[in-house]
Structures are given as C-alpha cells and as structure tokens.
Amino acid sequence: MQKFKISTEVCFGKDSLLALGDINANNAVIFTDAFLTKTGVAANIAGYMKNCKNIKTYSDIKPDPPVELIADALRFLLDADADVVVALGGGSSIDAAKSTVLIARKQTGKDIPLIAVPTTSGTGSEVTSFAVITDRQAGVKYPLVSDSLLPKTAILAGELVASVPPQITSDTGFDVLTHALEAYISTAANDFSDAMAEKSLELAFEFLPRAFKNGNDEIAREKMHTASCLAGMAFNAVSLGVNHGIAHSFGAHFHIPHGRANGMLLPHVMWYNAGLDGQGLEPTMSRLAKIARLIGLPAYNAKAGAQNLVNKLKTMQRELSVPQTLKDCNVTKEAYEGVKAHIIQSALNDACTVTNPRKLNEKDIENILVNVAKF
Structure with a gap:
C-alpha cells in the first residue's frame, strides 16, 4: 500500500501575504536571517500579522543550520512563550524553524503552529515533512523526518x-x-507524485531561464515558486536519490550551497x-525520455530521449553559471582527497539514496564523483 498526503494549506497568487492576518496569537516569533531583518522584509511581514499581540524576531539563522543554532533558537522560542512561529526565508530558515518547533512542542506540550513563507524558489521545505540540520564538527548533515515537521500553512x-540575485536563482532553481x-x-x-513532478519540471524548464535573466519577471518568479512547491510535494511522498546523498555530504564538508x-x-x-x-536501465531511461518529450526535446527512442535530457541539463548549467567542478567551488584537491572516503560512505548511507532507481556501491559513487572532482 502507498499513500499520498498533502496536509499543508498553500496560499498563492496576488495578495497571498494577507493570509498572515488570519493568525491570532498572543506571542508570535518570526524565524529569519540577518539580511531579511536588515532590509526590512521581516518588519514588512510583521506588519501583515495584525492579530498578533506581541511579535519577536529571531534573526540569527545561518545557511545549513548547525545543531548549536537550533539549541539557541529553542531557548529564544521558549523565552518568548511562542504561540505561533512564522518561518521567513530560504530552506535554512524554514528547516531551522521546523526543527526548533518540533522540539518546543515536545518540551512544552503546546501545539505551536508553523507558517512557512519562502523567499527562495528551491527547497520546497514549506510543504515537506523533512528538515536538515548540520553537525559541522563531524561533517555530517542529519535529515529529520516526521509529519510533525509539516507547516500548517x-x-x-x-x-x-524578485530581489533574489541570479546566482541564487540558479542554485535554487537547480534544486x-x-x-x-x-x-x-x-x-x-x-501516479500522484508523477503528476506533481511532471508539472514542476514543465514549469522549471520553461521559467527558470527567464527568472535567471530577469529577476523582475513576475510571471517567471511566480511559476518557479509553484514549481518548487510542487516538487516538494512530490519528493515528500516518494523521497529522492543519490544526487541528494552526495550533495548533502558536499554541503557538510565543503559548505557548498545545497542547490x-x-x-x-x-x-x-x-x-x-x-x-x-551501457547498462541499459530501460524503466528509468524511458521515464527520463518521457520528460524529454514533455519539454519538447527529441526522443525517438528511450536512449535518445534520456541523452537529450542530460544534454539539456548540461546546456542549462552553462547558461545559468552552474559550477562544473569542485575546483570551481574553491575546493582543493587536498581537501577533497582528505574526505573522499567519507563522502562515498555518507552518500551510500544517506536516507535519500535508498530510493535511487539504480543500486550503488562504493565504486559507482566514485565513478560519479570523477565527473566533478577535477582539479
């Protein structure tokens, strides 16, 4: 038996921020980062929360939130006696809020609603039951999985x-x-996850290049927000694969942005x-060929379609300034070689790798890494 569940209410389109006015609380906390606080975005969000008596802002969120940050945020949340939390920002802010609220609920017994307001189009964290926190000392990213992590709205x-710079638009779009x-x-x-994933891909392949070239393209920005959310719904139900298994380890060791x-x-x-x-994995090859046809690429047979999709991804990499190698991300050969074995083991043991369509061993991971480990 399989299940597909969507329990988060999604508000989208024009004036969607007005939904913040529906929050009734004595003590509200906004989780965000220093940039969104400094630029006044957090204050603007607070302005919509007209039915919240007291609003405090925790603005110390950092990329790839470490366990120490979660502990600090928890103290802030408990001191504020929060009735509701609004997570404002990218995946790091939303993941930090999800993790902190989960712990706070267990400690206080209070049902603290979480409202997610993403400011990047990438993680889909606003509709998933996942969060990722980092143990920087160990060089490990830990995925948390629980339906209790799902935001209410x-x-x-x-x-x-609109103000997200092109490089971050590219990073999050590839996510x-x-x-x-x-x-x-x-x-x-x-079938349910396929429907979400197909529509997400249709939107992303069309509108990501537009959003990258012109951040003020309102239609492209809205469509990428939708694509991100749909992809989140899809992988929340069926998980991911080894691409994420390796990327998690890259982020933990080299602090490369996840997307x-x-x-x-x-x-x-x-x-x-x-x-x-040459292994000819027909089912996966055929599914990738179907995506190729969906976005208008030639696919006279499964192999040609899959190859054309891979070529399209490589073309988009170049057009959207995606780094091609670890060296392009300022990783040295010495740094890579020092943790290579750990990266391989982490990728194999990562929860996302479990649902990868092709089974892997250490040599398989190493063969994938060869493509980006060029110095």
Whole structure:
C-alpha cells in the first residue's frame, strides 16, 4: 500500500501575504536571517500579522543550520512563550524553524503552529515533512523526518523572490529540477507524485531561464515558486536519490550551497541512473525520455530521449553559471582527497539514496564523483 498526503494549506497568487492576518496569537516569533531583518522584509511581514499581540524576531539563522543554532533558537522560542512561529526565508530558515518547533512542542506540550513563507524558489521545505540540520564538527548533515515537521500553512508570495540575485536563482532553481527529477525516477514513484513532478519540471524548464535573466519577471518568479512547491510535494511522498546523498555530504564538508551542489551533480547522476554507460536501465531511461518529450526535446527512442535530457541539463548549467567542478567551488584537491572516503560512505548511507532507481556501491559513487572532482 502507498499513500499520498498533502496536509499543508498553500496560499498563492496576488495578495497571498494577507493570509498572515488570519493568525491570532498572543506571542508570535518570526524565524529569519540577518539580511531579511536588515532590509526590512521581516518588519514588512510583521506588519501583515495584525492579530498578533506581541511579535519577536529571531534573526540569527545561518545557511545549513548547525545543531548549536537550533539549541539557541529553542531557548529564544521558549523565552518568548511562542504561540505561533512564522518561518521567513530560504530552506535554512524554514528547516531551522521546523526543527526548533518540533522540539518546543515536545518540551512544552503546546501545539505551536508553523507558517512557512519562502523567499527562495528551491527547497520546497514549506510543504515537506523533512528538515536538515548540520553537525559541522563531524561533517555530517542529519535529515529529520516526521509529519510533525509539516507547516500548517505555506504562503507563496512571488514578490518576495524578485530581489533574489541570479546566482541564487540558479542554485535554487537547480534544486527544484533535482527534487522533481529524483522524485520522478524514485523507486517509490506513483501516479500522484508523477503528476506533481511532471508539472514542476514543465514549469522549471520553461521559467527558470527567464527568472535567471530577469529577476523582475513576475510571471517567471511566480511559476518557479509553484514549481518548487510542487516538487516538494512530490519528493515528500516518494523521497529522492543519490544526487541528494552526495550533495548533502558536499554541503557538510565543503559548505557548498545545497542547490549548487545538486546542480553540479545532476547531469552526471541522471546519466548514471539512466544506464547510459551501457547498462541499459530501460524503466528509468524511458521515464527520463518521457520528460524529454514533455519539454519538447527529441526522443525517438528511450536512449535518445534520456541523452537529450542530460544534454539539456548540461546546456542549462552553462547558461545559468552552474559550477562544473569542485575546483570551481574553491575546493582543493587536498581537501577533497582528505574526505573522499567519507563522502562515498555518507552518500551510500544517506536516507535519500535508498530510493535511487539504480543500486550503488562504493565504486559507482566514485565513478560519479570523477565527473566533478577535477582539479
């Protein structure tokens, strides 16, 4: 038996931020980062929360939130006696809020609602039961998985993404592509997740280049927000694959932004999973060919379609300034060689790798890494 569940209310389109006015609370806490606080975005969000008596802001969120930050945020949340939390920002802010609220609920016994307001179009964290926290000392990212992590409401406000610079638009956009593609070829994929993933990919392949070239393209920004959310719904139900398994380790060891790591790896992992190395994995190859046809690429047979999709990803990498190698991400050969064995083991043991369509061993991971470990 399989299940597909969507329990988060999604508010989108024009004036979606008005939904914040529906929050009734004595003590509200906004989780965000220093940039969104300094630029007044957090204050603007607080202005919509007209039915909250007291609003405090925790603005110390950092990329790849470490366990120490979660402990600090928990103290802040408990001191504020929060009745509701609004997570404002990218995946790091939302993941930090999800993790902190989960612990606070267990400690206080209070049902603290979480409202997610993403300011990047990438992680899909606003509709998933996952969160990732980092143990920097150990060089490990820990995925948390629980339906209790699901936000009560997600607010997709395209205007909050307009100022995102091109490089971050590229990083987060490739995160969307990776989420949707890995969900689509997951061993747990089903008709419901396929519908979400297919629409996400259709939107992302069309509108990501537009959003990258012109951040003020309102339609492109709104469509990428939708694509990100749909991809989140898809992988929340059926998980991901080894692309994420490796990217998690890259982030933990080298602090490469998650979407950037995913984008760097994506064509090589899809090539491997399709069996284009001569293994001929027909089911995965055929599914990737179907996506090729969906976005208008030639696919006179499964192999040609899958290869054309991989080539399209490589073309988009170049057009959207995605780094091609670890060296492009300022990683030295010495640093890589020092943790290579750990990266391979972490990728094999990562929860996302379980649903990868092609089974892997250490040599397989190493063969994928060869494509990006060029110095």
